[in-house]
Amino acid sequence: MxxxxxxxxxxxxxxxxxxxxxxxxxxxxxxxxxxxxxxxxxxxxxxxxxxxxAPPNKVLMATGTGGSYKVLGEKYQEYFKKKAFN
The missing domain is CATH 1.20.5 (Single alpha-helices involved in coiled-coils or other helix-helix interfaces)
Structure with a gap:
């Protein structure tokens, strides 16, 4: 064993x-x-x-000439200018 x-x-x-x-x-x-x-x-x-x-490089948004959509479009425009990766 x-x-x-x-x-x-x-x-x-x-x-x-x-x-x-x-x-x-x-x-x-x-x-x-x-x-x-x-x-x-x-x-x-x-x-x-x-x-x-890849996501698009440009954003196109129809806002019209006045009203809340135009204000929203301007806010987005400022936002995208700040966040640009150029």
Missing amino acids: ASFKEEVYEHISAIYQAAADEIKNWFSVLREVWPLIFLLLLALAILIWFAKP
Whole structure:
């Protein structure tokens, strides 16, 4: 009958070997599949780029010649002048 220390060593060695084998398997799969993963990520980036374009640079607002809409339009005009990223 093996001692407790030897049994613990055998179990730890088996766990280490199983983990090492699993990591080797993952790396071998990654070596085979990385071009497909790269193409998938590239396609996803292109899709996001075209599906979600940047916001417009100009705002057009019809306010009329008088009234509360004109006042609101002037407030927005001042706001956008302050927040310009030029």
